[in-house]
Amino acid sequence: MTTQRRYRSHAGEHVVWLNFRDSAHPLAGGAEVFMHAVARRLVREGQRVTVVTARPRGMKRTETVDGVTVRRMGSSYTVYLLALLWVLVHRRQINAIVDTCNGVPFFSPLAVGRQVPVVVLIHHVHQTMFAQHLPRPVASVARWVERVGNRKVYGRRTVAVVSPSSRSEVRRVLGLAGPLYVATNGQEPIEVAGVDRSVNPRIVVVGRLVPHKRWELLVRAMPRVAEILPHVELHLVGDGPCRARLEALVDEIGLRDRVWLHGRLPAEDRDRLLATSWLTVCTSEVEGWGLAVTEAMSLGIPAVVLAAPGLRDSVRNRVSGWVVPDPGLLAARLTDALIELDDPAAARDWAQRCRAWSARFAWNATADRMASLLMHEDCRRMKADRRAVCDLATVVEMPIEQAILIDYRGLRSVDQIDWEEPGSAPASVRLLLAGFDECDAAALLHRCGLDTSSITARVARPTDLVGWKRTGGPRAYDLQAYFQQYAAVTGMRRVS
Structure with missing residues (x-):
């Protein structure tokens, strides 16, 4: 060995x-x-x-x-x-x-x-x-x-x-x-200045024109949407082997006055067009995550997606967009979403929720996670780990005065840490403990000398597995000191 x-x-x-x-x-x-x-x-x-x-x-x-x-x-x-x-x-x-x-x-x-x-x-x-x-x-x-x-x-x-x-x-x-x-996708937030959303209801989609994206479902839905919203527009940005077929479909249905295939655009032009959108859409049959969707959310644009793997994680239904369970319901959901977004106050609420959700995903966190998984696999290789694999995980939430007592280097590289930035109330820190149930988590916290009466633990749901800032283990060398400074900023009394 x-x-x-x-x-x-x-x-x-x-x-x-x-x-x-x-x-x-x-x-x-x-x-x-x-x-x-x-x-x-x-x-x-x-x-x-x-x-x-x-x-x-x-x-x-x-x-x-x-x-x-x-x-x-x-x-x-x-x-x-x-x-x-x-x-x-x-x-x-x-x-x-x-x-x-x-x-x-x-x-x-x-x-x-x-x-x-x-x-x-x-x-x-x-x-x-x-x-x-x-x-x-x-x-x-x-x-x-x-x-x-x-x-x-x-x-x-x-x-x-x-x-x-x-x-x-x-x-x-x-x-x-x-x-x-x-290891969730991060993203680079899109920033576009001096661009307002369009007067007419507008859908802007960014993505490759390949078979599994199924953009023909979106194109075929447009006539039904136009029956209720006659000024609706669809803009497809991207290129690929399906472009000619999609252009032929647009001509066949008679949508040249409301559907535009732009091909690839320079990043600045693409982002300015996206910023005018009311809504983005993804109709993929399968998607790892849906990076174009969360990037659009950084501009405050909600998404309508089909309930495919990946997309049903990148979009929180009725929070940052709408998850459609069946392609046959796509036209109706698009229509309802655009009608709801016609109200400026509702559009502002959607934009705020989209930006908040999108902000949870950063490439620095993704890089930290991938490096930690490589470290974890190296440790398993060294120890010839043959323990049973468990997909269970537990979310632990604790007040900052408890969080400052933990040496995060002592956690495993597969564990994760998240927190709200100073100024949020109440100040708390969350841990995701991989392979632990609530009893295992309580035992671990007790060994760390924490008062578990102020700590909550529950089994993680799928949505709990995304959006974490840092990983435990050696790469968390600075977190305890950071949380001590955090406690000082938030006015919390340090527990000795």
């Missing part, structure tokens, strides 16, 4: 990120945004990050982007073998690996065995998508690889998913046996 630690998230350590595409790829999407946002933050901490990915025609083999080394090799099909060989050759210089399973994984454990900690990153399950993108025989092989190959190669390794519903899908459909933890 290996006895040497490989990854502690220290400066100079080398993290390799295996991903189907990089952020400069012409078809880059949310998975690539996630990867680059986390990778460049690890680089800021002094770590080395190498992204190994496919090489589209005309792109450089090696490039440095925001301090991240990008190595491109092979086509969309051959990259998996070439990347595996690259890892095999360089395995002694690698401290940790993030192995992205974009339907088909890279199977990096075949190259490094137990010598290097590997965390598998899954944005969503692809079983239903393969038939939309691949010929039937190839799709059947891909489904087998995702469902069976994953289990055989990764075994009990730690898996990171981006939403609670994706976690359920991975456990239920793929049957992976290792620990499953949520």
Whole structure:
């Protein structure tokens, strides 16, 4: 058994990120945004990050982007073998690996065995998508690889998913046996000055025009919405293989006076158009999270989404948008939402709730979570952990005068911490204790010397698994001092 630690998230350590595409790829999407946002933050901490990915025609083999080394090799099909060989050759210089399973994984454990900690990153399950993108025989092989190959190669390794519903899908459909933890997407808040929302009811959607997004459902719903709201507009921003088909559908239904397909727009133009919107929409069949949806919320724009995995987590029904259980109800929900948003006071209330929900998700927190999961997997590798995996978690809430007594470095790297900023009342700190029930949590707090009479604990619900600021363990080195300063700011008496 290996006895040497490989990854502690220290400066100079080398993290390799295996991903189907990089952020400069012409078809880059949310998975690539996630990867680059986390990778460049690890680089800021002094770590080395190498992204190994496919090489589209005309792109450089090696490039440095925001301090991240990008190595491109092979086509969309051959990259998996070439990347595996690259890892095999360089395995002694690698401290940790993030192995992205974009339907088909890279199977990096075949190259490094137990010598290097590997965390598998899954944005969503692809079983239903393969038939939309691949010929039937190839799709059947891909489904087998995702469902069976994953289990055989990764075994009990730690898996990171981006939403609670994706976690359920991975456990239920793929049957992976290792620990499953949520590492939610962060986001860069969109800021647009001097732009008011449009006079007419306007829907603006940002996303790739690909089959699983099912934008035709939205286009076909527009005539019914227009029966009640004759001045309604739909703007689709993005490009992809379905664009010609969608343009033909717009012509077929006679919607050229109310539906616009803009293609890709420069970021500034895209954001200014989005800021004029009343509403955004996502009709995906499957989505890891729905980054475009929460980005729109940072502008105060609520969303109507279908109840697909991921989307039902990124949107809180009747809080930051509407979750529609059936595509047949889409037109009615769009109409009702736009009518409700026609009231300026109601629109302001929706905007306030959307901004508050969106503000819970930051890339710094995502990077902290991914580094902590790599540390956790390294500890499991060292200890050959064979304990039963438990998906249960408990939320603990305590007043600040209790929170300042905890040494957060003593928590595990998979535990998480959250709090309201100074000025909020009452001042409190929340913990998410992975694998704990309420009794386990009470016992832990008692060992920490806390007065549990002022502390509440309950089993975590899916919505409790997202939106946390920090992780426990070594990366929480400064939290106790921070909360002591927090207590001073809020005027709380320090407990000795």
